[in-house]
Amino acid sequence: MKLTVIYENHSGFKKGLLGAHGFSALVEHEGVKVLVDTGADGSVLINNMMRLGVHPNEIDYLFITHGHYDHTGGLKAFLVERERPIKVIAHPGVFTRRVSMKPRRREIGIPFSRDELEELGAEFVLKEKPFEFAPGFWSSGEIPRRTWDRTVGYIEERGKPQKDSIPDDVALIVDLGESVAVITGCGHSGVLNIAWHAEDISGKPVKALIGGFHLKGAKKEVLDEVAEGTDAEKLYAGHCTGIDSYAYLKSRLGDRMEPLHVGKTIEL
Numbered sequence: 001m002k003l004t005v006i007y008e009n010h011s012g013f014k015k016g017l018l019g020a021h022g023f024s025a026l027v028e029h030e031g032v033k034v035l036v037d038t039g040a041d042g043s044v045l046i047n048n049m050m051r052l053g054v055h056p057n058e059i060d061y062l063f064i065t066h067g068h069y070d071h072t073g074g075l076k077a078f079l080v081e082r083e084r085p086i087k088v089i090a091h092p093g094v095f096t097r098r099v100s101m102k103p104r105r106r107e108i109g110i111p112f113s114r115d116e117l118e119e120l121g122a123e124f125v126l127k128e129k130p131f132e133f134a135p136g137f138w139s140s141g142e143i144p145r146r147t148w149d150r151t152v153g154y155i156e157e158r159g160k161p162q163k164d165s166i167p168d169d170v171a172l173i174v175d176l177g178e179s180v181a182v183i184t185g186c187g188h189s190g191v192l193n194i195a196w197h198a199e200d201i202s203g204k205p206v207k208a209l210i211g212g213f214h215l216k217g218a219k220k221e222v223l224d225e226v227a228e229g230t231d232a233e234k235l236y237a238g239h240c241t242g243i244d245s246y247a248y249l250k251s252r253l254g255d256r257m258e259p260l261h262v263g264k265t266i267e268l
Contacts, residue, residue, distance in 0.1 A: 001029040001174050001181055003210060003266040006048050007039030007074070008238050012263030016051045019262055020044045022070040023185055023212055023239040026054055029174055032134045034061045035078070036172055036183050036211075040070040042077020048262055056081040061134060062122075065185025065211075066169040067094040068153075070239075072110040079120035088117075089133050091142065091168035092126040098164055100153050108153055130173075130201050138173040140182075143189035143197045147229075148222060150214035151188050171211075173198045180204050181268055182232075184211035186240050191215075192229045206232040208268055210260075215249075216242025227252040236260055 004026045005012070011019035022039035039045045049056065056078050065071055067090075079086070098109035114124065125133065130141035154161035169188040174181040182198045184191065191213045195206050209232045215223065223245055235253065237246055238260025250257045 001027065001176060001268045003027050003181075003183070004052060004054070005238070005260050005262055005264045006035070006052065006054065007037070007045055008260050008262045010238070010259075010261045012261040014051065014263050016047070017262045018044045018047055022073065024074065025183060025210070026059075027172065027174060027183060030136050032060050032137060033058055034063050034134070034137055034172065035059045036063045037065055037071040037185050038062070038074030038078050040073035042074040045074035046077050046081055052263060057083055059086065061137070062086055062088040063139070063172050064088060064090040064094055065171065066091070066166055066188060067096055067098065067110050068186065069108055069111050071185045072112075075110070075117055075122070076112050076120065079117060079122055082121060085121035085123050087123045087125050087133070089125050089139055091170050092128060093168035094126065096155055096164075096168065098153050098155055099161065101161065136175040138175070138201065140171040140173055140194070140197055140201065142167055143169065143171065143193050145190060146193050146196060147190060147225070149188060149190040149193065150186075150218075171198065173202060175202065175204070176207055176268055178204065179207035181208045181210065182206055184209070184213065186212040187214045191226055195230045195232060206230065208232060208234045208236060208266065210236040210266065212239030213237050213241040213245075215245035216240055218242070218245050220248070223248050224252070234258065236266060
């Protein structure tokens, strides 16, 4: 498996790459190419794809980890650049209308309608349960919350805001043979829950946990649980992990922990 970071908070070391709040990564395995998420800004996504020699027409599937703008804002630009339809794998709740109350009330869900995206060639495959959508590629489906999670924001019910449990937060699981790689978007379900669920589904250990871990501002007790609670050989963390939290985990895990940046490649 080869993973290339396309969109991340931090730009890489190649001239012309742009860093911006959000996440997207290209996963290649057994001849199949899956784009995980699309970042927040379509112009940044397309710029980085072209700079890295990746064209939207090459992608076989889109995989959306959850319905927040910083993982879906590039959807429209991606579809416009393509010349044919593409299957989009996600959870049925991905189009839930979401809001944040800080620092002001604002929309934080997918910034496009389903109809608008389908007109541009998106063919949504929305399932709650785990399923294999291509050889070796699994959607985790809904992730059981066995311990703490890292949810944010609200949904509106009958005109009143209710805390959003983000049930559509799913992860991509890639079967490597004797182990699996797990790619998260933000890890709202809790990175420990995600890793354990991947092991339950696959019956195999997690070789690498990659993506946003949503640990910015997390208490030391939570970070210690992450360091002690996963047996993953490697953790590649970025986006919403938080610089301070990353540094603490790095001090605990040493070479098992690596940061993400645009253009970084991971081969497993």
